Amino acid sequence: MSALKDSDVPLLPRGVRLREDAARGGWVLLAPERVLTLDPIAVAVLRELDGERDFAAITAALAAAYAAPQEVIAKDARAFLEDLMDKRMVEVAP
Amino acid sequence: MSQIPPPPSAMLAELTHRCPLSCPYCSNPLELTAREAELSAPQWAEVFTQAGALGVLQVHLSGGEPLARRDLPDLVSAAVAAGLYTNLITSGIGLTEARLKDLAGRGLDHIQLSIQGPNAQIADRVGGYKGGYDKKMEVAGWIAAEGIPLTVNAVMHRHNLDRLEEVFALALRLGARRLEVATVQFHGWAARNKAALMPTRAQVEAANRSVAAARERLKGRLVIDYVPADYYARFPKPCMGGWGRVGLVVTPDGTVMPCHAAHTIPHLRFENAKDTPLAQIWTGSPAFNAYRGTDWMREPCRSCDRREVDFGGCRCQAMAFAGAAEEADPVCEKSPHHGVMAAMAEASVAPELEGGSPGGGAIDDVAFTYRDNA
Ligand code: SF4
Ligand code: SF4
Secondary structure, rough: OOOOOOOOOOOOOOOOEEOOOOOOOEEEEEEOOOOEEHHHHHHHHHHOOOOOOOOOHHHHHHHHHHOHHHHHHHHHHHHHHHHHHHOOEEEEOO | OOOOOOOOOOOEEOOOOOOOOOOOOOOOOOOOEEEEEEHHHHHHHHHHHHHHOOOOOOOEEEEHHEEEEEEOOOHHHHHHHHHEEEEEOOOOOOOOHHHHHHHHHHHOEEEEEOOOOOOHHHHHHHOOOOHHHHHHHHHHHHHHHEEEEEEEEEEEOOOHHHHHHHHHHHHHOOOEEEEEEEOOOOOHHHHHHHHHOOOOHHHHHHHHHHHHHHHHHOOOOOOOEEEEEOOOOOOOOOOHHOOOOOOEEEEEOOOEEOOOHHOOOOOOOOOOOOOOHHHHHHHHHHHHHHOOOOOOOOOOOOOOHHHOOOOOOOOHHHHHOOOOOOOOOOOOOOOOOOOHHHHHHHHHHHHHOOOOOOOOOHHHHHOOOOOOOO
């Protein structure tokens, strides 16, 4: 199981792309032989991955944007990103 | 079928049937399309544009060997311009470092590199191409240096299924993000090599176990996709995610089919992307609509509670072994033809089992029937 620390900088590696899916509506995450349909929360998390800010900064930004407690956001976002790390769709900057 | 089907998300673009290798398990048809009949680069560009507009998200550039097309860079550019996630499925033969850099610069998203075995002796014998294995190792190094995500694709059969651990190790060594382990299927040319390639039941069961263990062990390092052998299974797998449901195939001359082997169903007629818009083919083609949904089904599928799970399995396999594409896939234990597959599989391996351990003989002694694709 992958583990994402507060100080890790999560990013979408080359070959993983977030894009809008005009034909079906909504957004998808594309990876080798994979199409993940995303809900709005997942899109909001993935859009924060700029390869520069660490996980703590990302969840702080999301907490401010959605007026929600940071611990709650961090818990869900961590589970989501760790699952994507298991699937090699998210990496942590070296 | 009166409903409008949801759009496809994947397209397999078979750019050419030409190929420097001559794998005995090649799934391409016996009758190969000649170079002169291949779609031109502008024609492919038009197909990609239409595909993107229709809702296709990923295109798999395949063949044959796509590198056999000199205009591959233009084709990659066209696919990228159409907004498609662009995957190159290649043997690596014909690639140079400069050519790879060029493709990468044009926005190629991913490369799937086939290996014909976990070492040079096996791989070169199976691929029928001396030096092929070493070349692939070199190519994998360039791909890693370029940073393009790599999938290693390995077709497994009686002569290498016992060597899965070596395949896992090789994929890791090459820096692959994903490994595709596909047990040989007997479409196209591969049918001629059934007796030489059919794995035994014991091999298939051992492979299922070692893939499950490796997936757990390598989670987060290597994604393993596995196409298990179905000859000894109880239920079929959904072919291509369901007929006309997820994907479409465009052959080198522009013929559009729901699945790679759909041409083996003799009464189906397929439209060509040269003269019919892709969207019209997707929604209106009688061949695509033939096995959509569940209305076409006969018993036992018609009243089966798995009919929306596996869609009755593979139409081409039903055609080949049950005599009609509307029948249940004979892999299914509810099919009156169930047992034909397993019996066929067991009969194929029997002579070798009598002569010693399966897969244990020298690879050089196996009688493969190679094809000439060049
Ligand atoms: S010969 Fe091998 S590499 Fe070439 S198309 Fe057939 S299976 Fe693929
Ligand atoms: S009867 Fe048909 S639908 Fe049911 S499991 Fe068998 S193949 Fe699938």
